[in-house]
Amino acid sequence: MKPAKVLMSDVAKAAGVARVTVSRVLSDPDSVAPATRAAVQEAVARLGYVPNLNAGTLASSRSRIVGAIVPTLSNAWFADTMDGLSKVLGAAGYQLLLGQTGYDADAEEKLVDAFLGRRVDAMVLTGTAHTAGVRLKLQNAGIPAVECWDLCDDPIDMVVGFSNEAAGEAVAAHLLARGRRRFGFLGADEDRARKRLQGYRAAIARAGGGEVVTHSAAPPTSIDDGAAGLAKLLAVEPRLQAVFCSNDTLALGALLECRRRGLAVPEHLSLVGFSDLPVAAACVPPLTTVRIASRELGERAGLLLARRLSREPGEVPRIHDIGFSLALRESA
Structure with a gap:
């Protein structure tokens, strides 16, 4: 015989409290006296009760869930950001629900619809380029939202990241200082990589360099x-002297192609990556790259959301620039 489903009323009876008290312990535990809270939590654990977190079920109507959307989890830099975000939110009593878009703007909007339909308490998005529908829906939802991995002057709510254009400019300045004059760019076909190219190309043009x-x-x-x-x-352009790659994965592939062709790096061709994966320092020659504190980025986003969700007094700044740095190694 299939066992009966454990209900909130069963937990209330076992703990000797009212059903509304169980609801309050599950949704806002700090509002309940410690002894009562402990009795309810013990009953929940003993009975194996799993609360129904649909909006309206609990006294506060909070789901205790934050939705986060990334382009892909196959890249370590996004995974690091989500790991940092998850740990901070977990410590604050929230669970992270992930979705990935495959770099498709329409897929992002469908995920936003799905998360908002399940009444998540907050949202985290990757990048600042979204459909008009995504911006409108999140602004109307009235929940905290953080965009990350980029910066902009007009975020949906808050943004934590760095200037991709400035990163491209910094790479160009380094390569120009090394005497390079014929430049290439190898990138992913997505918004943040295009911004890196924009900064790279602009800095080279200002220095009187040729077409990239x-x-x-x-x-x-x-x-x-x-x-x-x-x-x-x-x-x-067979005479290329320097190539900036929009991520370290592309740069590693370029490095292998140089080795197959017998092109010495950096003597014949300088290579620069982006994100500073652990393998960047271990490859031969070690890869010069743009270092992004991807885990710190997630942690910062989590702290901002936790502060907003706890309704702490005081204004939370909207724009948070965590910056970047160049990890200078032998490839450039």
Whole structure:
């Protein structure tokens, strides 16, 4: 015989309290006296009760869930951000619900609809480029929202990240200082990579440099994409002296293609990546790259949301620039 489902009323009876008290312990435990809270939590654990978190079920109508949307979890930098976010939110009593878009703007809007329909308490988005529908729905939802991995002057609510354009400019300045004059860019076909190219190209133009040879691959990109992309760049400009890759995965593929062709790095061709994966320092030669504190980014977003969700007094700033740095190694 199938066992009967444990109800909130069963927990209330076992703990010797009213049903509304159980609801309050589950939704806002700090509002209940410690002894009562302990009795309810013991009954929940003993009976194996799983609360129904649909909006309106609990006294506070809070789901204790934060929805987060990333382009992909196959890239370590997004996974690190989500790990940092999850740990901070978990310590604050919230669970993280993840969705991935595959770099598709319409898929992001459908995920936003799904999360808002399940009454999440807050949202985290990757990047600042969204459909008008996403912006409108989140602004109307009245819940905290954080955009990350980029910066903008007019976030939906809050933004935690860095300037992708400035990162591209910093890479160009470094390569120009190293005497490089023929430039390439190997990127993923997505908004943040295009901003890195924009900054890279602008800095080179200001210095009187020539046109940047570019190639883009559909994200999420792979090591094979990096190798194939460098081959295409060299087919257009065999005299390339420096290539900026929009992520370390592409840069590693480019490095392997250089080795296959017998092109010395950095003597013949300088290579720069982006994100500073652990393998960047371990490859031969070690890869110069843009270092992003991806885990710290997630932690910062989590702290901002926890503060807003706890309704602490005082205004929470909307724009948080965590910056970036160049990890200078032998490849450039």
